[in-house]
Amino acid sequence: MAKRYPVRVKVNGVEYERSVEGRRLLSDFLREDLELTGTHVGCEHGACGACTALLNGQSILSCLALAVQVDGAEILTVEGVADEAKLHPIQEAFWENHALQCGFCTPGMILSALALLKENPRPTEEEIRVGISGHICRCTGYVNIVKAIQTAAEKMAETSQTKGTVQNV
Amino acid sequence: MKPAPFDYFAPTELQEALMLLERHEDEAKILAGGQSLLPLLNMRLARPKAIIDINRITSLSYIHKDNGSLRIGGLTRHRMIENSAVIQEQCPLMTEAIQWVGHIEVRNRGTIGGSLVHADPAAELPTVVTALGGEMKLVGPRGDRTVRPEEFFVSFLTTALDSSEILAEVRLPIWPRPTGYSFQEISRRHGDFAVVAVAVLLLLNDKRECENSSIVLAGVGPTPLKAKRSEGLLTGKKVTRELMEKAGGLAAEDSDPSSDVHGSADYRREMVKVMTRRALEEALAKAMQNAK
Structure with a gap:
């Protein structure tokens, strides 16, 4: 069994606590572990931009970051952009x-x-x-x-x- | 397209990272911004047993100005360099060139140390650091050493960095204020790796002749290429259009590009000629402006 690491992260204002493998990509963490499938995965090597999320307010490619790295951070995905039912x-x-x-x-x-x-x-x-x-x-x-x-x-x-x-x- | 399993470490001190590196010998990789390493992991071109993430060693992220030089921490992100007023003022060539590094998302994450250690010969930062005559401070279990670009960049994706060392700092000499500069690049899409890029620095003397120059090419060989014959040609002379054409021709002759899907070797060589001349023209115009 591969070693797992704790991740505590705020995504779209909601606190989550999970444990992940070191190799878990942030994009997969968002989609699979948190079921936030609004973040899309295209190329998985930083060429297409589809997986962009905001990490502490800055745009990053979530396929080029590990989930374990965002421990303690705040993430915004497309699900958090609208104000409830009102579009941004x-x-x-x-x-x-x-x-x-x-x-x-x-x-x-x-x-x-x-x-x-x-x-x-x-x-x-x-x-x-x-x-x-x-x-x-x-x-x-x-x-x-x-x-x-x-x-x-x-x-x-x-x-x-x-x-x-x-x-x- | 998922990384193979690895053990993950996130030290908060440089010494701790060095100990981890030593413990894992050749089996560990340092993770800085991850903008080159993560694609390699995702495609399983790299399968390290251990990842040592240095992002929590915040003491490695800084931009300082000392007597005559700038010191930039290895973990300093591109975006911080791009937006730095000190860099803009003391090293405008860097400000100009760094906007060509990847896209904003990549620059928000990528680091100067990571880019230099990755040593892609078509990358902007190795070219700029070579042009400026910078130095890399490498820290290892047996102490520090300082390495010049000519020794540091060994070949394609290969540097003089030992597997037990970390690039802790980049030192860039501050060129005299009237120095003209230019960074020119051709790529398929803005933000992609360069097909060809040229960095030029040009300092004139009182008689408006070339006192000192630096011409470095990217994408035309296994490491950033210093066009020494072109530089030598300019020294002590008035920089005329004819001389700049000649310097471009010599740079093209000294280039050893390869052909790939983005351009043939002949095309690249022709571009070196044209872009070296253009970069010299721009640098000259700036140097003249500054001399007024």
Whole structure:
């Protein structure tokens, strides 16, 4: 029996305590152990961006981190972005701008967009494109994703939304 | 696409990590940011018996300015270097180049020590550290030693680091303020490894002639390649367009690129010629600006 290690982590505001094998990837921990399957797994070697989650507020690739490493940390996944039944402005903008088709890349895109807008609330188109450059989308051609993030930035600036999950992580 | 089993250790002190390394001899791997090691583990190209995670040794993450040099802890993350005002002011070549390292998600996690130890010859940081004339401080069971890039980078993914050692610090000399610099890269997608990259530093004297220069290429050989003949050509001369063309030609001649799916050897050599000239032009423009 392989050795197991304790992990205590706050994901989307909820405390979890589990024990994992050393080799357990954070992406698999989220999906299999916590049953948070919103985090998608594409390439498993850091090329596609689908598994992006926020670790203590910073975007990271959850397939390139071990579950045991996040002991004591706070994680945000796509499940924690909406405010209960009310979609986050970024999610709404993705919906309204047809920024997703198959939806596979969407959770990662949304989390990187969230991290980007937190750091830079009024990004230029160029800055948005750099911000999502680690994500591959095979459906949209990116144009509507960029549009959605622009729309979300404007909306968030309008309502100067300072509450919500972004500030909690 | 899942790592093979391993024992996991998360020391909080450097000494503890060194003891663990010694205990496991060649069977252990140091885990820093994991942006190169985790893909290798996931693909089972690496199957270490033990992983020694140094992320909790927070004393290895820092950026300090000393007399004439910058000292960067081995565990310092790319993003911290990218956003550092001290680095921007004292070593703008680094600020420019580090934005080419991976994507934001990778830079949030990856570390300078990890990138140097991984020693991919197409990576940005080994190229920049070589161009600046930096030094690596390696800590082992029998004490410290300081190694220059020319000795440190041995071959593809191979360095002079012993399996019992940890790269604890990178020291970068601060070049005089008027130094012009440029970092140019071609990659298939921004953030991917370079097909070819060039780092240039250029310092002019009072007569606006080249006093000192550094030209280093990535992606064209087993280690970062210092284009010594090109540097020598510039020394003591006025840096004209013709001279820059010639320097680019020499750099291309001295390159030994291989062909792969991203580009043929001939294409890479041609790009070295063009990009070395472009990098020199940009560095020269900056040096002239600074000389005003």
